[in-house]
Amino acid sequence: MPDQATAAVELEAIDFAPATLLVVDDIAVNRDLIKGYLARYPFRLLEAENGQEAVATARRHQPDLVLMDMRMPLMNGYEATRQLKQDDSTRAIPVIALTASAMEQDAREIGLICDGYLRKPVSQQALVIQLGRFLVHSVVAETPAPEETRPWPDKALNDTQKQRLTELLPRLRALQSDCDTLCRTMSINDIEAFAQQMRTLASDYDYPPLEAWGRQLAEQSGLFDLDGITATLNSFGEQCRALEARLKEQPPGPPARDG
Template structure:
Protein backbone atom coordinates (compact mmCIF):
# COMPACT_ATOMS: atom_id res chain seq x y z
CA UNK A 1 0.00 0.00 0.00
CA UNK A 2 1.73 3.12 -1.19
CA UNK A 3 1.31 6.23 0.94
CA UNK A 4 2.72 9.68 0.33
CA UNK A 5 4.49 11.12 3.36
CA UNK A 6 2.36 14.06 4.47
CA UNK A 7 3.20 15.77 7.77
CA UNK A 8 0.25 15.48 10.17
CA UNK A 9 -1.71 18.65 10.89
CA UNK A 10 -0.65 20.13 14.27
CA UNK A 11 -3.13 19.22 16.98
CA UNK A 12 -5.70 21.83 17.98
CA UNK A 13 -6.07 22.43 21.74
CA UNK A 14 -8.95 24.36 23.30
CA UNK A 15 -7.91 26.02 26.58
CA UNK A 16 -10.76 27.11 28.87
CA UNK A 17 -9.98 29.32 31.90
CA UNK A 18 -11.56 32.44 33.36
CA UNK A 19 -8.14 33.93 34.20
CA UNK A 20 -6.61 35.81 31.21
CA UNK A 21 -3.12 35.36 32.62
CA UNK A 22 -3.50 31.58 32.69
CA UNK A 23 -4.88 31.59 29.14
CA UNK A 24 -1.93 33.62 27.88
CA UNK A 25 0.64 31.43 29.61
CA UNK A 26 -0.91 28.13 28.49
CA UNK A 27 -1.38 29.32 24.92
CA UNK A 28 2.24 30.51 24.65
CA UNK A 29 3.59 27.25 26.13
CA UNK A 30 1.58 25.03 23.82
CA UNK A 31 2.28 27.06 20.70
CA UNK A 32 6.01 26.80 21.40
CA UNK A 33 5.55 23.01 21.25
CA UNK A 34 3.88 23.22 17.83
CA UNK A 35 0.23 23.00 18.86
CA UNK A 36 -2.53 25.15 17.43
CA UNK A 37 -4.41 26.82 20.29
CA UNK A 38 -7.80 28.49 20.72
CA UNK A 39 -8.96 29.91 24.05
CA UNK A 40 -12.26 30.52 25.83
CA UNK A 41 -12.81 32.59 28.99
CA UNK A 42 -15.88 30.71 30.21
CA UNK A 43 -17.68 27.41 29.95
CA UNK A 44 -20.48 28.95 27.91
CA UNK A 45 -18.00 30.40 25.41
CA UNK A 46 -16.23 27.03 25.14
CA UNK A 47 -19.48 25.22 24.27
CA UNK A 48 -20.23 27.81 21.60
CA UNK A 49 -16.77 27.31 20.09
CA UNK A 50 -17.30 23.54 19.98
CA UNK A 51 -20.28 24.09 17.70
CA UNK A 52 -17.95 25.69 15.12
CA UNK A 53 -14.85 23.49 15.39
CA UNK A 54 -13.73 20.42 17.28
CA UNK A 55 -10.31 20.40 18.95
CA UNK A 56 -8.12 17.36 19.44
CA UNK A 57 -8.09 18.03 23.18
CA UNK A 58 -9.51 20.37 25.85
CA UNK A 59 -7.64 21.88 28.80
CA UNK A 60 -10.51 22.80 31.12
CA UNK A 61 -10.34 24.83 34.33
CA UNK A 62 -12.44 23.41 37.17
CA UNK A 63 -13.27 26.58 39.12
CA UNK A 64 -15.05 29.13 36.91
CA UNK A 65 -18.03 31.44 37.50
CA UNK A 66 -21.28 30.31 35.90
CA UNK A 67 -20.67 26.83 34.52
CA UNK A 68 -17.77 25.18 36.29
CA UNK A 69 -15.45 22.71 34.56
CA UNK A 70 -17.39 19.66 35.71
CA UNK A 71 -20.63 21.00 34.19
CA UNK A 72 -18.87 21.85 30.91
CA UNK A 73 -17.28 18.40 30.71
CA UNK A 74 -20.65 16.73 31.37
CA UNK A 75 -22.16 18.74 28.47
CA UNK A 76 -19.29 17.81 26.18
CA UNK A 77 -19.59 14.11 27.00
CA UNK A 78 -23.38 14.08 26.57
CA UNK A 79 -23.09 15.34 22.99
CA UNK A 80 -22.36 12.52 20.47
CA UNK A 81 -20.49 15.00 18.26
CA UNK A 82 -18.00 15.95 21.01
CA UNK A 83 -17.98 13.12 23.52
CA UNK A 84 -14.74 11.61 22.18
CA UNK A 85 -12.71 14.79 22.74
CA UNK A 86 -10.29 14.12 25.62
CA UNK A 87 -10.59 16.57 28.54
CA UNK A 88 -7.73 17.39 30.91
CA UNK A 89 -8.81 19.33 33.98
CA UNK A 90 -6.87 22.33 35.28
CA UNK A 91 -7.27 22.51 39.03
CA UNK A 92 -5.69 24.17 42.01
CA UNK A 93 -7.17 21.52 44.23
CA UNK A 94 -5.42 18.26 45.00
CA UNK A 95 -8.18 16.78 47.15
CA UNK A 96 -9.02 13.20 46.15
CA UNK A 97 -12.76 13.95 45.96
CA UNK A 98 -12.33 16.69 43.35
CA UNK A 99 -10.03 14.55 41.20
CA UNK A 100 -12.44 11.63 41.47
CA UNK A 101 -15.36 13.80 40.31
CA UNK A 102 -13.36 14.93 37.30
CA UNK A 103 -12.90 11.33 36.19
CA UNK A 104 -16.56 10.53 36.87
CA UNK A 105 -17.80 13.25 34.47
CA UNK A 106 -15.49 12.04 31.71
CA UNK A 107 -12.09 13.67 32.21
CA UNK A 108 -9.02 11.69 31.16
CA UNK A 109 -6.37 13.47 33.26
CA UNK A 110 -5.68 16.55 35.40
CA UNK A 111 -2.95 19.15 35.82
CA UNK A 112 -2.56 21.04 39.07
CA UNK A 113 -1.90 24.75 39.51
CA UNK A 114 0.63 26.32 39.64
CA UNK A 115 1.50 24.64 36.34
CA UNK A 116 4.62 22.63 35.73
CA UNK A 117 5.15 23.41 32.05
CA UNK A 118 6.96 20.16 31.17
CA UNK A 119 4.37 18.04 32.94
CA UNK A 120 1.49 19.87 31.28
CA UNK A 121 2.99 19.54 27.77
CA UNK A 122 3.78 15.85 28.36
CA UNK A 123 0.20 15.09 29.38
CA UNK A 124 -1.22 17.00 26.41
CA UNK A 125 1.10 15.14 24.03
CA UNK A 126 0.15 11.77 25.51
CA UNK A 127 -3.60 12.26 25.16
CA UNK A 128 -3.40 13.83 21.71
CA UNK A 129 -1.46 10.80 20.46
CA UNK A 130 -3.90 8.41 22.14
CA UNK A 131 -6.82 10.24 20.52
CA UNK A 132 -5.24 10.19 17.07
CA UNK A 133 -4.37 6.50 17.43
CA UNK A 134 -8.00 5.82 18.33
CA UNK A 135 -9.18 7.70 15.22
CA UNK A 136 -6.77 5.75 13.01
CA UNK A 137 -7.87 2.46 14.56
CA UNK A 138 -11.56 3.27 14.06
CA UNK A 139 -10.94 4.27 10.44
CA UNK A 140 -9.05 1.01 9.83
CA UNK A 141 -11.89 -1.07 11.29
CA UNK A 142 -14.46 0.78 9.17
CA UNK A 143 -12.40 0.25 6.02
CA UNK A 144 -11.91 -3.45 6.76
CA UNK A 145 -15.64 -3.86 7.39
CA UNK A 146 -16.41 -2.16 4.09
CA UNK A 147 -13.96 -4.40 2.28
CA UNK A 148 -15.41 -7.52 3.91
CA UNK A 149 -18.87 -6.49 2.70
CA UNK A 150 -17.57 -6.05 -0.85
CA UNK A 151 -15.82 -9.45 -0.70
CA UNK A 152 -18.99 -11.12 0.59
CA UNK A 153 -20.99 -9.71 -2.32
CA UNK A 154 -18.19 -10.57 -4.74
CA UNK A 155 -18.18 -14.21 -3.60
CA UNK A 156 -21.94 -14.87 -3.60
CA UNK A 157 -22.44 -15.53 -7.32
CA UNK A 158 -19.09 -17.33 -7.86
CA UNK A 159 -20.00 -19.72 -5.02
CA UNK A 160 -23.41 -20.32 -6.55
CA UNK A 161 -21.71 -20.92 -9.89
CA UNK A 162 -19.23 -23.37 -8.34
CA UNK A 163 -22.09 -25.37 -6.78
CA UNK A 164 -23.85 -25.53 -10.15
CA UNK A 165 -20.72 -26.52 -12.10
CA UNK A 166 -19.67 -29.25 -9.69
CA UNK A 167 -23.24 -30.58 -9.64
CA UNK A 168 -23.35 -30.72 -13.44
CA UNK A 169 -19.94 -32.38 -13.61
CA UNK A 170 -21.05 -35.04 -11.11
CA UNK A 171 -24.24 -35.74 -13.08
CA UNK A 172 -22.31 -36.06 -16.35
CA UNK A 173 -19.81 -38.48 -14.79
CA UNK A 174 -22.64 -40.59 -13.37
CA UNK A 175 -24.63 -40.71 -16.60
CA UNK A 176 -21.72 -41.87 -18.78
CA UNK A 177 -23.33 -40.31 -21.89
CA UNK A 178 -21.45 -39.82 -25.15
CA UNK A 179 -19.51 -36.59 -25.19
CA UNK A 180 -19.78 -36.36 -21.41
CA UNK A 181 -16.02 -36.26 -20.94
CA UNK A 182 -15.71 -33.10 -23.07
CA UNK A 183 -18.59 -31.41 -21.27
CA UNK A 184 -17.19 -32.37 -17.88
CA UNK A 185 -13.81 -30.93 -18.91
CA UNK A 186 -15.43 -27.64 -19.96
CA UNK A 187 -17.30 -27.42 -16.66
CA UNK A 188 -14.09 -28.16 -14.75
CA UNK A 189 -12.23 -25.38 -16.60
CA UNK A 190 -14.97 -22.87 -15.76
CA UNK A 191 -15.02 -24.01 -12.13
CA UNK A 192 -11.25 -23.49 -11.96
CA UNK A 193 -11.56 -19.97 -13.40
CA UNK A 194 -14.26 -19.17 -10.83
CA UNK A 195 -12.06 -20.46 -8.00
CA UNK A 196 -9.16 -18.31 -9.24
CA UNK A 197 -11.44 -15.26 -9.19
CA UNK A 198 -12.40 -15.99 -5.58
CA UNK A 199 -8.77 -16.54 -4.60
CA UNK A 200 -7.87 -13.21 -6.18
CA UNK A 201 -10.46 -11.35 -4.13
CA UNK A 202 -9.27 -13.12 -0.96
CA UNK A 203 -5.68 -12.09 -1.67
CA UNK A 204 -6.91 -8.52 -2.13
CA UNK A 205 -8.54 -8.66 1.31
CA UNK A 206 -5.37 -9.99 2.94
CA UNK A 207 -3.36 -7.29 1.16
CA UNK A 208 -5.71 -4.59 2.50
CA UNK A 209 -5.72 -5.85 6.12
CA UNK A 210 -2.68 -4.54 8.05
CA UNK A 211 -3.08 -7.11 10.81
CA UNK A 212 -2.88 -9.98 8.33
CA UNK A 213 0.17 -8.87 6.37
CA UNK A 214 3.47 -10.54 7.20
CA UNK A 215 5.47 -7.40 7.84
CA UNK A 216 2.72 -4.94 8.82
CA UNK A 217 3.01 -2.87 5.65
CA UNK A 218 3.19 -3.47 1.94
CA UNK A 219 5.84 -2.15 -0.36
CA UNK A 220 5.26 -0.52 -3.73
CA UNK A 221 6.92 -2.69 -6.36
CA UNK A 222 7.86 -1.78 -9.89
CA UNK A 223 6.94 -3.58 -13.10
CA UNK A 224 7.15 -2.67 -16.78
CA UNK A 225 4.74 -2.28 -19.66
CA UNK A 226 5.77 -5.78 -20.77
CA UNK A 227 4.38 -7.10 -17.46
CA UNK A 228 1.14 -5.23 -18.12
CA UNK A 229 0.98 -6.88 -21.52
CA UNK A 230 1.38 -10.31 -19.91
CA UNK A 231 -1.44 -9.58 -17.44
CA UNK A 232 -3.72 -8.47 -20.25
CA UNK A 233 -2.86 -11.41 -22.50
CA UNK A 234 -3.89 -13.84 -19.74
CA UNK A 235 -7.42 -13.09 -20.98
CA UNK A 236 -6.62 -14.12 -24.55
CA UNK A 237 -7.91 -17.72 -24.20
CA UNK A 238 -11.14 -16.56 -22.55
CA UNK A 239 -11.70 -14.01 -25.34
CA UNK A 240 -10.98 -16.55 -28.07
CA UNK A 241 -13.53 -18.97 -26.58
CA UNK A 242 -16.11 -16.25 -27.26
CA UNK A 243 -14.66 -15.77 -30.76
CA UNK A 244 -13.62 -12.21 -29.95
CA UNK A 245 -11.04 -10.21 -31.86
CA UNK A 246 -8.58 -9.49 -29.02
CA UNK A 247 -5.87 -6.91 -29.76
CA UNK A 248 -3.08 -5.73 -27.43
CA UNK A 249 -0.73 -2.85 -28.26
CA UNK A 250 2.21 -1.87 -26.05
CA UNK A 251 5.28 0.43 -26.35
CA UNK A 252 8.22 -1.11 -28.24
CA UNK A 253 10.59 -0.18 -25.39
CA UNK A 254 9.51 -1.33 -21.88
CA UNK A 255 8.65 1.45 -19.43
CA UNK A 256 8.81 0.94 -15.65
CA UNK A 257 5.64 1.52 -13.62
CA UNK A 258 5.22 2.35 -9.93
CA UNK A 259 3.08 -0.70 -9.11
CA UNK A 260 3.50 -4.33 -8.14
CA UNK A 261 2.33 -7.15 -10.40
CA UNK A 262 -0.18 -8.09 -7.69
CA UNK A 263 -1.81 -4.67 -7.63
CA UNK A 264 -1.74 -4.25 -11.41
CA UNK A 265 -3.52 -7.60 -11.74
CA UNK A 266 -6.11 -6.54 -9.16
CA UNK A 267 -6.83 -3.46 -11.28
CA UNK A 268 -6.76 -4.95 -14.78
CA UNK A 269 -8.45 -8.33 -14.23
CA UNK A 270 -11.91 -6.94 -13.34
CA UNK A 271 -11.68 -4.48 -16.24
CA UNK A 272 -10.89 -7.22 -18.75
CA UNK A 273 -13.46 -9.58 -17.23
CA UNK A 274 -16.15 -6.94 -17.78
CA UNK A 275 -14.94 -6.27 -21.33
CA UNK A 276 -15.05 -9.98 -22.24
CA UNK A 277 -18.57 -10.36 -20.81
CA UNK A 278 -19.87 -7.18 -22.44
CA UNK A 279 -18.43 -7.57 -25.94
CA UNK A 280 -20.77 -8.70 -28.71
CA UNK A 281 -20.58 -12.31 -29.83
CA UNK A 282 -17.69 -12.46 -32.31
CA UNK A 283 -17.03 -8.83 -31.40
CA UNK A 284 -13.80 -7.11 -30.43
CA UNK A 285 -11.71 -5.98 -27.49
CA UNK A 286 -8.67 -3.75 -27.73
CA UNK A 287 -6.15 -2.94 -25.02
CA UNK A 288 -3.67 -0.12 -25.65
CA UNK A 289 -0.73 0.63 -23.36
CA UNK A 290 0.85 4.03 -24.02
CA UNK A 291 3.71 5.97 -22.45
CA UNK A 292 2.63 9.62 -22.12
CA UNK A 293 5.02 11.96 -20.35
CA UNK A 294 5.57 10.68 -16.83
CA UNK A 295 2.62 8.29 -16.97
CA UNK A 296 1.62 4.96 -18.50
CA UNK A 297 -1.97 4.84 -19.74
CA UNK A 298 -3.89 1.59 -20.29
CA UNK A 299 -7.11 1.85 -22.31
CA UNK A 300 -9.47 -1.11 -22.68
CA UNK A 301 -12.34 -0.85 -25.18
CA UNK A 302 -15.16 -3.27 -25.99
CA UNK A 303 -18.03 -3.09 -28.47
CA UNK A 304 -20.77 -4.06 -26.00
CA UNK A 305 -23.72 -1.97 -24.76
CA UNK A 306 -21.52 0.37 -22.69
CA UNK A 307 -22.03 1.52 -19.11
CA UNK A 308 -25.53 2.43 -18.01
CA UNK A 309 -26.33 6.03 -17.17
CA UNK A 310 -27.13 4.99 -13.60
CA UNK A 311 -23.71 3.46 -13.13
CA UNK A 312 -21.80 6.38 -14.65
CA UNK A 313 -23.58 8.68 -12.21
CA UNK A 314 -22.22 6.65 -9.30
CA UNK A 315 -19.24 4.69 -10.60
CA UNK A 316 -17.35 2.11 -8.56
CA UNK A 317 -20.27 1.55 -6.19
CA UNK A 318 -20.59 -2.16 -5.48
CA UNK A 319 -24.39 -2.12 -5.21
CA UNK A 320 -25.28 -0.12 -8.34
CA UNK A 321 -27.06 -2.18 -10.97
CA UNK A 322 -27.69 -1.38 -14.61
CA UNK A 323 -31.29 -1.29 -15.82
CA UNK A 324 -30.46 -3.07 -19.08
CA UNK A 325 -27.94 -5.38 -20.67
CA UNK A 326 -26.99 -8.88 -19.66
CA UNK A 327 -27.24 -10.25 -16.16
CA UNK A 328 -23.47 -10.19 -15.81
CA UNK A 329 -23.32 -6.48 -16.66
CA UNK A 330 -25.80 -5.73 -13.90
CA UNK A 331 -23.17 -6.77 -11.36
CA UNK A 332 -20.11 -5.12 -12.90
CA UNK A 333 -19.88 -2.67 -9.98
CA UNK A 334 -18.50 -5.33 -7.64
CA UNK A 335 -15.43 -6.09 -9.72
CA UNK A 336 -14.77 -2.46 -10.59
CA UNK A 337 -15.20 -1.47 -6.94
CA UNK A 338 -12.30 -3.76 -6.08
CA UNK A 339 -10.29 -2.44 -9.04
CA UNK A 340 -10.85 1.12 -7.80
CA UNK A 341 -9.67 0.18 -4.31
CA UNK A 342 -6.48 -1.34 -5.76
CA UNK A 343 -5.90 1.75 -7.95
CA UNK A 344 -6.34 4.07 -4.99
CA UNK A 345 -3.65 2.19 -3.05
CA UNK A 346 -1.01 3.24 -5.56
CA UNK A 347 -2.58 6.59 -6.55
CA UNK A 348 -3.45 5.33 -10.03
CA UNK A 349 -6.37 6.96 -11.85
CA UNK A 350 -9.33 4.83 -12.99
CA UNK A 351 -11.83 6.39 -15.43
CA UNK A 352 -14.93 5.09 -17.21
CA UNK A 353 -16.66 6.32 -20.36
CA UNK A 354 -18.83 5.22 -23.26
CA UNK A 355 -17.61 5.36 -26.85
CA UNK A 356 -19.50 7.46 -29.35
CA UNK A 357 -19.59 4.49 -31.74
CA UNK A 358 -20.96 2.16 -29.07
CA UNK A 359 -19.13 0.21 -26.40
CA UNK A 360 -17.25 1.08 -23.24
CA UNK A 361 -13.84 2.58 -22.49
CA UNK A 362 -11.93 2.05 -19.23
CA UNK A 363 -8.73 4.03 -18.72
CA UNK A 364 -6.08 3.38 -16.06
CA UNK A 365 -3.25 5.86 -15.54
CA UNK A 366 -0.15 4.62 -13.70
CA UNK A 367 2.83 6.69 -12.60
CA UNK A 368 6.18 5.69 -14.05
CA UNK A 369 9.12 4.57 -11.93
CA UNK A 370 12.85 4.12 -12.29
CA UNK A 371 13.80 0.61 -13.47
CA UNK A 372 16.23 0.45 -10.55
CA UNK A 373 13.29 0.45 -8.11
CA UNK A 374 11.93 -2.82 -9.47
CA UNK A 375 11.14 -5.24 -6.64
CA UNK A 376 9.65 -8.69 -6.30
CA UNK A 377 6.08 -8.95 -5.03
Protein backbone atom coordinates (compact mmCIF):
# COMPACT_ATOMS: atom_id res chain seq x y z
CA MET A 1 0.00 0.00 0.00
CA PRO A 2 1.45 3.45 -0.86
CA ASP A 3 2.39 5.68 2.04
CA GLN A 4 0.63 9.00 2.62
CA ALA A 5 3.28 11.03 0.81
CA THR A 6 3.10 8.81 -2.27
CA ALA A 7 -0.70 8.87 -2.28
CA ALA A 8 -0.68 12.67 -2.06
CA VAL A 9 1.62 12.97 -5.07
CA GLU A 10 -0.54 10.59 -7.05
CA LEU A 11 -3.74 12.52 -6.27
CA GLU A 12 -2.07 15.79 -7.17
CA ALA A 13 -1.19 14.31 -10.55
CA ILE A 14 -4.85 14.01 -11.57
CA ASP A 15 -6.41 17.05 -13.23
CA PHE A 16 -10.17 16.74 -13.79
CA ALA A 17 -12.12 18.85 -16.23
CA PRO A 18 -15.03 20.86 -14.75
CA ALA A 19 -18.02 18.65 -14.01
CA THR A 20 -21.24 18.56 -11.96
CA LEU A 21 -21.58 15.79 -9.37
CA LEU A 22 -24.60 14.84 -7.28
CA VAL A 23 -23.73 13.51 -3.79
CA VAL A 24 -26.62 11.53 -2.28
CA ASP A 25 -26.56 10.49 1.40
CA ASP A 26 -28.99 10.95 4.27
CA ILE A 27 -26.11 11.65 6.70
CA ALA A 28 -24.62 15.14 6.34
CA VAL A 29 -21.23 14.07 7.72
CA ASN A 30 -20.87 11.55 4.91
CA ARG A 31 -21.68 14.18 2.31
CA ASP A 32 -19.19 16.57 3.91
CA LEU A 33 -16.49 13.91 3.75
CA ILE A 34 -17.01 13.43 0.01
CA LYS A 35 -17.07 17.19 -0.55
CA GLY A 36 -13.83 17.53 1.38
CA TYR A 37 -12.15 14.85 -0.72
CA LEU A 38 -13.19 16.64 -3.92
CA ALA A 39 -12.59 20.24 -2.83
CA ARG A 40 -9.43 20.68 -4.92
CA TYR A 41 -11.13 19.69 -8.18
CA PRO A 42 -13.23 21.99 -10.42
CA PHE A 43 -16.49 20.26 -9.55
CA ARG A 44 -19.91 21.74 -8.93
CA LEU A 45 -21.28 19.59 -6.11
CA LEU A 46 -25.03 19.11 -5.65
CA GLU A 47 -26.53 17.32 -2.64
CA ALA A 48 -29.57 15.20 -1.87
CA GLU A 49 -30.65 13.58 1.41
CA ASN A 50 -32.71 10.70 -0.01
CA GLY A 51 -33.62 8.92 -3.19
CA GLN A 52 -36.62 11.12 -3.97
CA GLU A 53 -34.47 14.27 -3.84
CA ALA A 54 -31.77 12.53 -5.86
CA VAL A 55 -34.11 11.66 -8.72
CA ALA A 56 -35.64 15.13 -8.79
CA THR A 57 -32.24 16.86 -8.64
CA ALA A 58 -30.75 14.65 -11.34
CA ARG A 59 -33.67 15.32 -13.68
CA ARG A 60 -33.47 19.05 -13.06
CA HIS A 61 -29.67 19.59 -13.18
CA GLN A 62 -28.43 16.68 -15.33
CA PRO A 63 -25.19 16.04 -13.39
CA ASP A 64 -22.24 14.32 -15.02
CA LEU A 65 -22.14 11.67 -12.29
CA VAL A 66 -24.08 10.57 -9.19
CA LEU A 67 -22.54 9.24 -5.96
CA MET A 68 -25.44 7.28 -4.49
CA ASP A 69 -25.77 5.97 -0.94
CA MET A 70 -27.79 2.78 -1.09
CA ARG A 71 -29.40 2.82 2.40
CA MET A 72 -31.62 5.88 2.93
CA PRO A 73 -35.12 6.69 4.24
CA LEU A 74 -38.11 7.58 2.04
CA MET A 75 -36.49 6.10 -1.05
CA ASN A 76 -33.30 4.05 -0.96
CA GLY A 77 -30.49 4.18 -3.49
CA TYR A 78 -31.57 1.01 -5.25
CA GLU A 79 -34.98 2.40 -6.18
CA ALA A 80 -33.58 5.84 -6.99
CA THR A 81 -31.01 4.32 -9.33
CA ARG A 82 -33.64 2.19 -11.05
CA GLN A 83 -35.76 5.27 -11.67
CA LEU A 84 -32.78 7.16 -13.08
CA LYS A 85 -31.89 4.29 -15.41
CA GLN A 86 -35.48 3.97 -16.62
CA ASP A 87 -35.76 7.67 -17.49
CA ASP A 88 -34.50 8.61 -20.96
CA SER A 89 -33.27 11.96 -19.65
CA THR A 90 -31.04 10.46 -16.92
CA ARG A 91 -30.23 6.87 -17.89
CA ALA A 92 -26.82 7.82 -19.35
CA ILE A 93 -25.65 9.46 -16.11
CA PRO A 94 -23.11 7.16 -14.39
CA VAL A 95 -24.15 6.13 -10.87
CA ILE A 96 -21.49 5.03 -8.38
CA ALA A 97 -22.93 3.19 -5.39
CA LEU A 98 -21.76 3.95 -1.86
CA THR A 99 -22.54 1.23 0.65
CA ALA A 100 -21.34 -0.15 3.98
CA SER A 101 -22.85 -3.56 3.23
CA ALA A 102 -20.52 -6.54 2.95
CA MET A 103 -23.26 -8.89 1.74
CA GLU A 104 -22.50 -10.66 -1.54
CA GLN A 105 -26.17 -10.43 -2.53
CA ASP A 106 -26.09 -6.64 -2.19
CA ALA A 107 -22.93 -6.46 -4.29
CA ARG A 108 -24.57 -8.50 -7.06
CA GLU A 109 -27.66 -6.29 -7.08
CA ILE A 110 -25.56 -3.14 -7.14
CA GLY A 111 -23.58 -4.53 -10.06
CA LEU A 112 -26.79 -4.96 -12.05
CA ILE A 113 -28.04 -1.38 -11.71
CA CYS A 114 -25.01 0.82 -10.96
CA ASP A 115 -21.97 1.75 -13.03
CA GLY A 116 -19.48 1.66 -10.17
CA TYR A 117 -19.20 0.58 -6.56
CA LEU A 118 -17.40 1.97 -3.48
CA ARG A 119 -17.50 0.40 -0.04
CA LYS A 120 -17.74 2.65 3.01
CA PRO A 121 -15.68 4.07 4.61
CA VAL A 122 -14.60 5.52 1.27
CA SER A 123 -10.99 6.63 0.86
CA GLN A 124 -10.04 9.65 -1.22
CA GLN A 125 -7.82 7.51 -3.43
CA ALA A 126 -10.55 4.97 -4.19
CA LEU A 127 -13.03 7.77 -4.91
CA VAL A 128 -10.72 9.54 -7.34
CA ILE A 129 -9.98 6.28 -9.15
CA GLN A 130 -13.69 5.63 -9.65
CA LEU A 131 -14.31 9.17 -10.87
CA GLY A 132 -11.46 8.76 -13.34
CA ARG A 133 -13.38 5.94 -15.00
CA PHE A 134 -16.21 8.27 -16.02
CA LEU A 135 -15.01 11.91 -15.96
CA VAL A 136 -12.66 13.69 -18.33
CA HIS A 137 -9.22 14.03 -16.74
CA SER A 138 -5.52 14.22 -17.51
CA VAL A 139 -2.34 13.17 -15.76
CA VAL A 140 -0.22 16.25 -15.17
CA ALA A 141 2.80 14.67 -13.49
CA GLU A 142 5.89 14.05 -15.59
CA THR A 143 6.62 10.46 -16.52
CA PRO A 144 9.83 9.29 -14.85
CA ALA A 145 12.72 8.46 -17.13
CA PRO A 146 12.59 4.78 -18.06
CA GLU A 147 15.08 2.45 -16.47
CA GLU A 148 17.50 0.67 -18.73
CA THR A 149 16.23 -2.76 -19.67
CA ARG A 150 18.62 -5.59 -20.43
CA PRO A 151 17.87 -6.59 -24.02
CA TRP A 152 16.37 -10.00 -24.69
CA PRO A 153 18.68 -11.82 -27.10
CA ASP A 154 17.42 -12.82 -30.52
CA LYS A 155 19.54 -15.94 -30.55
CA ALA A 156 17.95 -19.31 -29.88
CA LEU A 157 17.25 -20.29 -26.28
CA ASN A 158 19.62 -22.72 -24.69
CA ASP A 159 18.22 -25.79 -22.92
CA THR A 160 18.32 -24.17 -19.47
CA GLN A 161 16.53 -21.01 -20.63
CA LYS A 162 13.90 -23.01 -22.48
CA GLN A 163 13.23 -25.21 -19.44
CA ARG A 164 12.83 -22.23 -17.10
CA LEU A 165 10.56 -20.31 -19.46
CA THR A 166 8.50 -23.43 -20.10
CA GLU A 167 7.80 -23.42 -16.36
CA LEU A 168 6.99 -19.71 -16.41
CA LEU A 169 4.36 -19.85 -19.17
CA PRO A 170 1.64 -21.78 -17.26
CA ARG A 171 2.18 -19.53 -14.25
CA LEU A 172 1.46 -16.49 -16.40
CA ARG A 173 -1.59 -18.09 -18.00
CA ALA A 174 -2.99 -18.89 -14.56
CA LEU A 175 -2.79 -15.17 -13.71
CA GLN A 176 -4.89 -14.04 -16.69
CA SER A 177 -8.11 -14.11 -14.64
CA ASP A 178 -6.47 -11.93 -11.97
CA CYS A 179 -5.48 -9.46 -14.67
CA ASP A 180 -9.03 -9.43 -16.05
CA THR A 181 -10.37 -8.71 -12.56
CA LEU A 182 -7.99 -5.76 -12.19
CA CYS A 183 -9.32 -4.33 -15.47
CA ARG A 184 -12.79 -4.28 -13.92
CA THR A 185 -11.97 -3.09 -10.40
CA MET A 186 -9.08 -0.73 -11.24
CA SER A 187 -7.81 -1.07 -7.66
CA ILE A 188 -4.51 0.81 -7.69
CA ASN A 189 -3.14 -1.05 -4.68
CA ASP A 190 -3.90 -4.42 -6.27
CA ILE A 191 -2.50 -3.29 -9.63
CA GLU A 192 0.74 -2.17 -7.98
CA ALA A 193 0.99 -5.55 -6.25
CA PHE A 194 0.39 -7.33 -9.57
CA ALA A 195 3.09 -5.25 -11.26
CA GLN A 196 5.55 -6.18 -8.53
CA GLN A 197 4.58 -9.85 -8.85
CA MET A 198 5.39 -9.72 -12.56
CA ARG A 199 8.78 -8.11 -11.90
CA THR A 200 9.57 -10.79 -9.33
CA LEU A 201 8.65 -13.56 -11.77
CA ALA A 202 10.74 -11.88 -14.46
CA SER A 203 13.73 -11.89 -12.12
CA ASP A 204 13.16 -15.46 -10.95
CA TYR A 205 12.94 -16.79 -14.50
CA ASP A 206 15.38 -14.34 -16.11
CA TYR A 207 12.84 -12.96 -18.60
CA PRO A 208 13.44 -9.23 -19.30
CA PRO A 209 10.29 -8.62 -21.44
CA LEU A 210 8.10 -9.37 -18.41
CA GLU A 211 10.22 -7.07 -16.26
CA ALA A 212 9.65 -4.23 -18.74
CA TRP A 213 5.90 -4.93 -18.77
CA GLY A 214 5.69 -4.93 -14.97
CA ARG A 215 7.73 -1.75 -14.68
CA GLN A 216 5.48 0.03 -17.18
CA LEU A 217 2.39 -1.00 -15.23
CA ALA A 218 3.97 0.17 -11.96
CA GLU A 219 4.82 3.57 -13.43
CA GLN A 220 1.31 4.01 -14.82
CA SER A 221 -0.18 3.07 -11.44
CA GLY A 222 1.99 5.63 -9.68
CA LEU A 223 0.64 8.33 -12.01
CA PHE A 224 -3.02 7.22 -11.92
CA ASP A 225 -2.77 6.90 -15.70
CA LEU A 226 -6.04 4.96 -15.97
CA ASP A 227 -6.05 4.75 -19.78
CA GLY A 228 -2.46 3.53 -19.78
CA ILE A 229 -3.18 1.01 -17.01
CA THR A 230 -6.12 -0.40 -18.96
CA ALA A 231 -4.09 -0.72 -22.15
CA THR A 232 -1.21 -2.44 -20.34
CA LEU A 233 -3.46 -4.86 -18.47
CA ASN A 234 -5.25 -5.70 -21.71
CA SER A 235 -1.89 -6.56 -23.28
CA PHE A 236 -1.13 -9.25 -20.69
CA GLY A 237 -2.40 -11.96 -23.01
CA GLU A 238 0.04 -10.75 -25.65
CA GLN A 239 2.87 -11.33 -23.20
CA CYS A 240 1.77 -14.93 -22.79
CA ARG A 241 1.42 -15.47 -26.54
CA ALA A 242 4.82 -13.91 -27.25
CA LEU A 243 6.48 -16.19 -24.72
CA GLU A 244 4.67 -19.22 -26.16
CA ALA A 245 5.81 -18.28 -29.67
CA ARG A 246 9.40 -17.92 -28.50
CA LEU A 247 9.33 -21.34 -26.88
CA LYS A 248 8.10 -22.89 -30.13
CA GLU A 249 11.03 -21.48 -32.08
CA GLN A 250 13.53 -24.14 -33.03
CA PRO A 251 17.25 -23.46 -33.03
CA PRO A 252 18.78 -23.38 -36.52
CA GLY A 253 20.07 -26.68 -37.79
CA PRO A 254 23.77 -27.36 -38.36
CA PRO A 255 25.27 -25.79 -41.50
CA ALA A 256 25.29 -27.99 -44.58
CA ARG A 257 28.62 -29.58 -45.45
CA ASP A 258 30.15 -29.26 -48.92
CA GLY A 259 30.45 -32.40 -50.94
